[in-house]
Amino acid sequence: MSNELLNEVTFFVLSIFVGIEVISKVPTILHTPLMSGTNAIHGIIVVGAIVIAAGANSPVTIILGLVAVTLATTNVVGGFVVTDRMLEMFKGRQSPKPATPVTPTK
């Protein structure tokens, strides 16, 4: 196994644990926004799409690159915007902290 591949596998395995750990305490009401947010993050494929499109030099690679960049950009832009729209609804709507009862000094 080459050094680079070994590094990649290391990142892969550690990312699995981080991914699970980081969202383990999500409350039910945030399931939909969280799903939508992770959906936007896998829009990182746009980086891959741009890498393959950059070197396009034949009809086949041009079409592949064009479609891949279009789809990936839709994913990343739509994903972040729709998540933001959802979360906008929650703005300033956190349940108010229970007012601390004023304990009269005796």
Next chain:
Amino acid sequence: MTTLIQIAYLVAAVLFILGLKQLSSPKGARNGNFIAAVGMVIALAATVPLLHFTTAGVIIIAIGVVIGAAVGAIGARMVKMTAIPQMVALFNGVGGGAAALVAVAELLRFGQHPSFTEAFPSVFSIVIGSVSFAGSMVAFAKLQELMTGTPITYPGQQIVNGILAALILGFVIAVLAVASIPFSFISLMVLALVLGVAFVLPIGGADMPVVISLLNAFTGLAVAASGFTLNNFALIVAGTLVGASGSLLTKLMSDAMGRSLANVLFGAFGQTRTGAAATAGIEGRSVRSGSAEDIGTLLAYSQRVIIVPGYGLAVAQAQHAARELAELLEKRGVEVSYAIHPVAGRMPGHMNVLLAEANVPYEQLKEMDEVNDEFKNADVALIVGANDVVNPSARNAPGSPIYGMPILNADQAKNIVFMKRSMRPGFAGIDNDLMYDPKTLMFFGDAKDSLTKLVAAVKAA
């Protein structure tokens, strides 16, 4: 220079992790989304300067980015809040499609005999990405009601799916061990697309959120695999983060419905018959229905009313009318709260989003555990377009497809007003005994019209 890229990718990865962390807490969710978007911009900005562009490459990237950004931004801005679930499905599907295409382009570049470490992640990405694309499109069609939301099953379905899986395995081996030629990996892609469709068809519309979440995790893994193909750390880390957190989220969602993931995905097989038998058993029973005036009076002279909103309310855009009715009742001294089932609407948390949009005070929204003991003290449970989440057969009919799902105890209220468009069973396709309960008054009609009528009736009472 490559060092700089690696550092930028590291920063992006950290921002994705922090973003996810914030997204899962109510306080910082919106910030979390923004942080992740910044990470995305950094990853892109670091990648572009080092590429060698052909002229064609520059042109197609410009066109693709403009079209994609326009479609994504306009689609996300224009979509109604009620249609958000299918929009997420759509955005997820195109991501999976992009991952598969990136892998196809790389396989073409590798030539006929790529090494195993080049070919394996590529075919993985093609298969998983294509399944995610096609499956998401079916999920979209089901939720958008372009096709029936009920599970589609046919004889020999499992055999057909088995053959598909076997063919896919065959082509995977062909690409890996024999030769990587366009015929094999294009066939692989087509077969995986068909598998994606076949996978989602037998799953009912009510379970689509769980399926979309699973396909979201799939896309994450496909992206990670494409990262291995391109030796790109940003893709590997971000894709894997989504794959892992998406898998956990899928499990949390099916837990919220009180079911196992296997039951959600494969439950349609063999369960349609029990559903039919259950329906046959209650034919011929009568229901009571009430007029707007009857119900308006009942509500106006109650002390405690609990509103149970469901998808019908969302579809009819009736959240504003519901708030108006609630405010009117409160002026008369009636205590009003909303009982939110974790999967009310079509996605967990969907109903909170909708009611927040209508400016319903946050304190009135009560989660299932909090509100379930309050039903027995409520004078009226007003069910607006909800069905499966108040269906007592989840509690007492072991043969029912939703048996075991935690439900709202609306049946314990002194009176039940069931607002519904018709007697048609709910999204899960199961009849609801609560409609035949002697305490229940049915009120038929579109949720918004009905609520408006009730507002008028309460004013008159």
